[in-house]
Amino acid sequence: MSGVPREPSAVHRAIVARIRAIPPGYVRTYGDVSPGAPRLAGHVLRAHAPDDLPWHRVVRADGSLAKGAWQRQALEEEGVPFLGDRVAMKAARLDALDAF
């Protein structure tokens, strides 16, 4: 079907799917959900983010948060370890566990 502006692109579905695949207590970076185009993930979460999408589990590569304390509290509720004002990526990042 042509003309389907309401339907998300394959890239959007891939990004959303990866975010939905993040289990509680862990986080992923924008680069991990959208390799090569990290800003796309941000736009998807800003405008195309479903209500059931755990966007709070998506953080920056350095562990810093995009939405500040609000997001931090949501992550701590799920058991995400923190180091100061940043997420303990070394322990909470899924890709990091793969190497471990």
Next chain:
DNA sequence: GTGATGACGGAAA
């Protein structure tokens, strides 16, 4: 159609 911005990443200094 062009230009600037953004829930970013990575490298360099």
Next chain:
DNA sequence: CTTTCCGCCATCA
């Protein structure tokens, strides 16, 4: 450790 610069694609004015 911090700060600065460039590149990324989509959306907005």
